[in-house]
Amino acid sequence: MLRKKMMTLALCITLLASVLTACGGGNNDKGQAASNGEASPDSSNSTDNPYKDPMTISLGFWDADAEIANIEKDPIAKQVLEKFNITLKPVNMTWDDYTQKIQMWAASGQLPDIFAIDAVGTQYQRKWVEQGVVKALPDLSKYPNLAKYFESPDIKGLGVDGKYYTVPRRMFPSVDWSALDRMVFYRWDLAQKAGITKEPETWEEFEAMLDAIVKSDPEGKHITGLTTTTTKMLGGFFWLYGNPVATSDGSGSDFKWIKEDGKFIPAVFSKNALPALKNMKNMYEKGLIDPDIALVKPAESYDNFVAGKAAALLSGGGFINLNSDMYEKRWKTAYPDKDIMESVKALKPLIGPDGERSHAIFKTYWSESYFSNKVDDKKMDRIMALYDYVLSPEGKDLLTYGIEGVDYKIENGQKVVIEKGSLNEKYPASRFLKNLAAYETSDSYNMDNPTIANEGIRKEAVDYIDWIQNNTKVPEYDIRLTYMSTPTKDKFTVLDHDDLLKIMLSKEPVESYWNSIVNDYKAKGLDKMIEEVNAKAKEQGIE
Amino acid sequence: MADSVTARTPKRSLRTRAPKQSLGKTILQYKYFYLMVLPVLIWYALFSYAPMYGVTLAFKSFNYSKGILGSPWIGLENFQTLLTDPDFRRAFWNTVIISLMKLVTHFPMPIILAIVLYEFSRTKMKRFFQTILTFPHFISWVVLSGIIINILSKDGIYNQIIMLFGGDPNSPLVDESAFRPVLYITHVWREIGWDSIIYLAALAGINPELFEAAEVDGANRFRRLLNIAWPGLKSTVAVLLILQVGQLLTQGSSFEQIFNLYSSPVYSVADTIDTYIYRTSFTIGSDFGYMTAVGVVKSIISLILLWAANSFAKKMGEEGLY
Numbered sequence: 022m023l024r025k026k027m028m029t030l031a032l033c034i035t036l037l038a039s040v041l042t043a044c045g046g047g048n049n050d051k052g053q054a055a056s057n058g059e060a061s062p063d064s065s066n067s068t069d070n071p072y073k074d075p076m077t078i079s080l081g082f083w084d085a086d087a088e089i090a091n092i093e094k095d096p097i098a099k100q101v102l103e104k105f106n107i108t109l110k111p112v113n114m115t116w117d118d119y120t121q122k123i124q125m126w127a128a129s130g131q132l133p134d135i136f137a138i139d140a141v142g143t144q145y146q147r148k149w150v151e152q153g154v155v156k157a158l159p160d161l162s163k164y165p166n167l168a169k170y171f172e173s174p175d176i177k178g179l180g181v182d183g184k185y186y187t188v189p190r191r192m193f194p195s196v197d198w199s200a201l202d203r204m205v206f207y208r209w210d211l212a213q214k215a216g217i218t219k220e221p222e223t224w225e226e227f228e229a230m231l232d233a234i235v236k237s238d239p240e241g242k243h244i245t246g247l248t249t250t251t252t253k254m255l256g257g258f259f260w261l262y263g264n265p266v267a268t269s270d271g272s273g274s275d276f277k278w279i280k281e282d283g284k285f286i287p288a289v290f291s292k293n294a295l296p297a298l299k300n301m302k303n304m305y306e307k308g309l310i311d312p313d314i315a316l317v318k319p320a321e322s323y324d325n326f327v328a329g330k331a332a333a334l335l336s337g338g339g340f341i342n343l344n345s346d347m348y349e350k351r352w353k354t355a356y357p358d359k360d361i362m363e364s365v366k367a368l369k370p371l372i373g374p375d376g377e378r379s380h381a382i383f384k385t386y387w388s389e390s391y392f393s394n395k396v397d398d399k400k401m402d403r404i405m406a407l408y409d410y411v412l413s414p415e416g417k418d419l420l421t422y423g424i425e426g427v428d429y430k431i432e433n434g435q436k437v438v439i440e441k442g443s444l445n446e447k448y449p450a451s452r453f454l455k456n457l458a459a460y461e462t463s464d465s466y467n468m469d470n471p472t473i474a475n476e477g478i479r480k481e482a483v484d485y486i487d488w489i490q491n492n493t494k495v496p497e498y499d500i501r502l503t504y505m506s507t508p509t510k511d512k513f514t515v516l517d518h519d520d521l522l523k524i525m526l527s528k529e530p531v532e533s534y535w536n537s538i539v540n541d542y543k544a545k546g547l548d549k550m551i552e553e554v555n556a557k558a559k560e561q562g563i564e
Numbered sequence: 565m566a567d568s569v570t571a572r573t574p575k576r577s578l579r580t581r582a583p584k585q586s587l588g589k590t591i592l593q594y595k596y597f598y599l600m601v602l603p604v605l606i607w608y609a610l611f612s613y614a615p616m617y618g619v620t621l622a623f624k625s626f627n628y629s630k631g632i633l634g635s636p637w638i639g640l641e642n643f644q645t646l647l648t649d650p651d652f653r654r655a656f657w658n659t660v661i662i663s664l665m666k667l668v669t670h671f672p673m674p675i676i677l678a679i680v681l682y683e684f685s686r687t688k689m690k691r692f693f694q695t696i697l698t699f700p701h702f703i704s705w706v707v708l709s710g711i712i713i714n715i716l717s718k719d720g721i722y723n724q725i726i727m728l729f730g731g732d733p734n735s736p737l738v739d740e741s742a743f744r745p746v747l748y749i750t751h752v753w754r755e756i757g758w759d760s761i762i763y764l765a766a767l768a769g770i771n772p773e774l775f776e777a778a779e780v781d782g783a784n785r786f787r788r789l790l791n792i793a794w795p796g797l798k799s800t801v802a803v804l805l806i807l808q809v810g811q812l813l814t815q816g817s818s819f820e821q822i823f824n825l826y827s828s829p830v831y832s833v834a835d836t837i838d839t840y841i842y843r844t845s846f847t848i849g850s851d852f853g854y855m856t857a858v859g860v861v862k863s864i865i866s867l868i869l870l871w872a873a874n875s876f877a878k879k880m881g882e883e884g885l886y
Contacts, residue, residue, distance in 0.1 A: 121846045127628055128852065144850065154628040243719060252828070273848060312718045315738045315827040394629075514848050519828035526738050526829040544650050 072106040076403050081126070081136035082457065083119060085111035091450035097419060098450035105407050112136070127154050132393040135404060135457075139388040141179065141189065142274035142504065144511055149391070150186050156392045157184040159401060164409035166416075170459070175384050175500050188408060189386035192460045200380035200489045201339030201462070202387075203257030203268070205247070205368035206347075207231075208332055210359075214239035223372045224262060224300065231309040234332040242330050246309035249335040250319040255518045257381040258335050259301040261370065264293035265379035266498050273514030275384065278502035284555050285502060289517050290539060290547070296374060298524055298531050305525045315522055319346075327351040333368070340367070340482035341465055344473045362477040367485055370493055378493045384500075387460065411458040420455040421464060421472070423448060436469045444471055499563055507553035509546045621856035635853070642857035652858060654832065655840035659862070662747060662822075662836060663812040669748040671808060673756050675801060678763030679793060683785070694764075697757030705754075709824035712750055713737065743830040747821065762804065763797060770796040802877040809873035813837065813866045837862050 082088060089111040092098045102109065112133040114122045119138060124145060126132045132154070140146035149155045161168040167188070171177055175196075176189055193199060207230070209220070215233040219226070231246040238244050249255060253271030260267040266277050266288035278285045281292065304310050311317070311331060323346050326334040336342060343365075352361045370378040390408075392401060410416040418436075422429045428440040428447075445452060452472075455461070465472035465479075466486045473479040520538050527534050539547070591598050617632065622642055624635040646652050677697065684690035700708065716722045716735050723733035736742030770792060778788050819838040826834040835843075841858055844850040877883075 124846060128626070130631070144848070148628060152627050152629045245718065312733065313735060315829050316713050316717065316735070512850075516828075519831070522828045523831075541650065 072104070072403065072406075075106050075108065076400060077108045077110050078135060078400065078404060079110040079112050079133035080457075081112040081114055081119075081123065081133040082453075083114060083116055083137065086113045088450060088453040091453065095448045095450035097423065097448045098454050101407075101410070101416070101419070101454060105403060105410070107403060107407060130395075132391075132395070134393055134396050134400065136391055136393070137190075137388055137457075138391065139270075139272060140391075141187070141384075141389060142272065147506065147511055150181050153394050155186050156394045156396050156401060157186050158188070158392075159398070159405060161185075161405075163402075164405050166412040166414075167405060167409045170412050173385060176386065178500055178504050187389040187391050188458065189384075189389045190456065190458070190460045191386045192462045193385045194463055196382055196385060196495050197380075197490055197493065198385070198463050198486065199383040200370065200493065201466075201486065202337050202383055203254055203335065203381035204337075204339055204343075205258060205333050205335050206326070206343065206365050207334075207368055208234065208326070208329065208364065209366040210364035211239050211244070211329060211332060220366060221368065221371065224374075227368065227371055228304060228307070228309055231304075231332050232307065235308055240329045242328070244329060245311040245313075245325075245331050247304070247333040247335060248311035248314060248322050248325060248331040249317055250322045250337065252315060252317065252522055253518050254335050254337060255314075255521045257337075259521055260289075260294075260297055260517075261373060261379045261381065262297040262300045263374045263379075264288060264291055264297045265373075265377075265382060266496050267291065267294065267297075267517065268381040268383070269515070269517060270383050270387065271516075271518055273516045275503055276515045276517075277382070277498045277500075278554065279496075279498055284551065285558055286551055287515060287547075288498070289515050290542070295532060295535060298521070298535055301521060301525060302531045310525065315526060323347055323351060327355055339462070340473055340478055340485070341462055343367075343482075344475050344478045348475050348478060360477060361475070362481050367481065369485075369488065377496075379496070380489065380493055382495060382498075390457070408458045411455060417455070417461070417464070420448075420451045421470065423451075438469070438471055443474060445474075501561075501563060502554060502558060505554055505557060507550065507557055509550040509553055513546060513550050515542070619856065619860060621853045622860045623857075624853050626852040638853070642851075642854045643861075645854060646857055646861065651835070651840060651844075652837075655835050655837050656861075658833060659813055659836040659838075660865075662744060662834075665744065666748055666751055667808060667812060670752050670755065670759075671805065673752050674759035675763050675797065677756055678760040678767060678797075679789060681760065681764060682767045682793070694757060694760075698761070699757070700754045701758035703754075705818070705820035705824050708750070708754060709821070712746070712825065716746070737825060738827060738829045740830055740833050743826070743834050746825070747834075750825075751818065751821065763800060766797050766800040767793060798880075799883070802880055802883075806870070806873045806877050810866060810870040812869055813862050 080089070089109050092102065092109070110133075123132070123136055123138050126136075127145070127149060140149075161171060170188075170191065171185065173191070173194070176191065179185060179187060179189065192202070211234050212230050215230075215237040217230045217233050221227040221230050235244060235246050249258075251271075256271070257268050266279050269275050269277070269289075276287045276289055279288045279291060280286075301310075322331070322334060322336070325331045327347060336346075338346070343361075347365070348361050352359075352365075356364070370380045372378055392404065396404070411420065418425075422436055422438070423440060423444050425431070426439075428444065429436045429438050431437070440447065463486075464470055466482050468479060468483055470479075473482055520535075523538070524531055524534050621632055621635070623637055623639060624632075625638050625641075626632070627635040630636075681690050681694060684693070714720055716737050718733055718735065720735075723735070727733055736746050774792050775788055778792055783791065819836075819842070822834055822836055822839055823842065826839065837858060841855050845852065845855045
């Protein structure tokens with residue numbers, strides 16, 4: 022009997038010990054997760070784990086096949102997805118076809134669960150919302166990082182009847198930072214060879230520099246003046262001559278409004294437009310702009326600039342692209358002994374005819390995540406949790422700097438990089454996972470951040486944005502008017518870069534050609550749109 | 565038994581086809597022939613006729629959640645909008661001009677080439693030229709446009725020649741007055757060899773003894789061409805003319821060619837209905853219903869042109885398509 026009691030006691034002790042060990046093990050896991058910089062939504066025991074059911078989420082993203090294949094090679098990305106028990110299924114799209122593909126998928130009810138596109142303000146995006154193609158985000162109070170993300174003014178303004186239907190990919194904390202997204206780089210080495218000794222600060226000085234380079238052609242390569250990676254960029258530079266609010270992202274639907282002669286009009290049609298157009302045409306006629314500018318392709322433009330066949334290059338993506346597209350892919354093999362930042366300079370916003378230094382003005386985000394209406398609430402919750410984590414300080418640190426103690430350490434409150442190799446190569450999917458929620462490119466403009474790998478470029482980048490914030494100011498405009506919906510405005514597009522190109526290459530005088538372009542817009546309902554917007558603005562008390 | 569076997573032969577069937585015989589019986593009688601036609605009919609039904617329900621979109625306002633069938637009817641509203649759309653009008657006239665000009669500039673070329681090559685018939689040069697001239701047809705417009713852009717760019721051969729003669733460098737691809745000729749020339753360059761094959765086949769079908777007899781009778785090359793080669797070619801030319809006219813608005817204003825070569829400075833002379841539909845549907849995001857209406861108008865015009873060409877061919881004394 023005693024023996025039987027002893028055995029029961031031993032069994033109970035063993036069971037208790039097992040349970041305690043199991044709990045202890047859970048705590049250890051939690052501790053380890055915390056040391057890896059993870060948040061702790063799964064810290065409760067396995068029965069309470071909200072992510073215990075595996076979930077496959079289809080994702081339409083640029084080059085999704087390759088990006089998602091990289092997750093297998095990336096321990097951090099794997100860890101994040103395992104944490105939420107998510108498997109991503111790629112639905113591939115490319116930079117050439119994404120708009121077409123997504124519209125076809127939307128029309129045929131085949132949208133992936135998550136898809137990326139830059140559609141804010143377009144006619145089709147409005148219809149997606151109205152006609153229930155995309156799912157509204159749930160109450161964000163459960164996702165504190167995401168809720169905080171929606172506090173910035175131009176993201177908050179995206180609400181439709183109190184609901185949000187998209188998570189925009191934020192790049193910058195304020196509009197001032199959009200100076201980085203249309204930048205002109207110029208060949209300072211060739212300018213010096215052409216006898217220029219001072220970096221240009223005014224339009225006249227910039228033109229004089231281009232003129233000197235083109236005329237002297239220091240390397241005998243039939244060098245041209247300013248070129249661009251894509252013609253969509255043109256407005257981002259030429260409107261800066263006294264009409265900076267007219268700059269747009271090239272989508273045709275994000276035009277900004279200013280008050281002129283007592284009423285709101287799109288800034289493109291301001292009386293300041295003509296001097297800007299004349300300045301551009303003048304540059305073209307003087308041979309300071311690439312005569313093939315209408316036919317440019319990104320890769321060729323980078324090649325031409327690096328090869329010394331173009332004196333200046335208008336491009337997007339700021340110093341991040343300078344590092345990747347120009348330095349990494351081209352410069353370091355073409356000129357291994359030449360420091361890129363001694364040969365290539367970033368043009369600081371020029372002093373315009375109004376005495377102001379103006380830069381391009383966009384939204385603080387570019388492209389958005391949308392969620393198919395076929396996604397059920399459970400899946401939506403999992404997606405939101407993933408986005409919330411990626412946007413959290415822990416998630417951002419993990420996906421940007423790697424693992425604490427392995428890739429970086431903290432000294433005096435600053436992150437110090439330990440890993441000397443490229444984090445992009447070590448964790449090839451982390452950047453993609455971060456970009457899925459937000460680009461946050463402004464984070465890269467920090468000497469502690471390894472995204473811009475070349476330290477010379479990084480230093481220049483940090484100095485540049487500091488300079489922008491201290492020396493430029495954003496002109497006044499009301500973003501609510503850009504987002505405003507009226508029957509005519511919803512169908513109205515202003516593809517100003519096409520107009521600029523036409524004027525540049527036309528044989529007609531600028532003024533008469535511009536008038537004919539404005540008349541074309543009038544035929545498409547410009548005046549009606551202006552009336553509608555002014556009436557609605559009055560209704561809403563927008564002065 | 566013997567009767568039933570002979571009844572299945574086509575020759576017999578033509579002779580014995582009684583007007584009273586019902587269609588069902590005829591089908592039963594020639595069931596194997598009908599069976600052979602069946603896959604083709606299914607293919608047409610599935611891929612050519614079934615999708616035509618999409619044409620109803622021209623009379624609807626497309627709703628993503630309701631699909632093509634469920635979208636609300638709006639009558640002729642899309643067509644009314646179309647009449648007031650200046651961009652459509654521009655695209656329409658560009659399509660007509662480019663298509664007709666391509667027909668005029670390109671259509672005779674393969675015929676002339678085929679006759680010239682036929683004259684080379686006894687030399688190896690024929691095969692050489694035929695290969696060289698057919699080759700561009702197999703390169704896609706995406707690749708060809710890259711080559712053309714390089715040739716016509718600032719540093720390209722074209723401008724180097726212009727500068728050699730003291731002219732100002734200028735790319736015809738961004739010049740409103742030069743863009744269309746570039747389209748015509750490059751189209752001829754790409755298709756002349758391929759299109760000449762069918763004429764060469766027609767010429768090869770002419771009895772060579774006719775040429776030899778004409779030569780003995782003292783007919784010169786031009787005479788032989790006019791009195792022997794041309795009558796042999798005429799019916800092929802008529803059929804191909806009808807086919808080309810039928811496809812004039814689609815293939816005449818080739819989407820791939822223009823899309824890959826054009827840019828905003830030349831939209832006024834280059835934007836055709838196809839490029840207009842594509843650009844506005846996918847970059848601006850116009851209503852699919854409106855864009856379908858544009859497509860329907862294009863199809864109606866094609867139908868009228870096809871009918872006109874067929875009537876013209878019949879007036880020429882040829883058979884026509886129907």
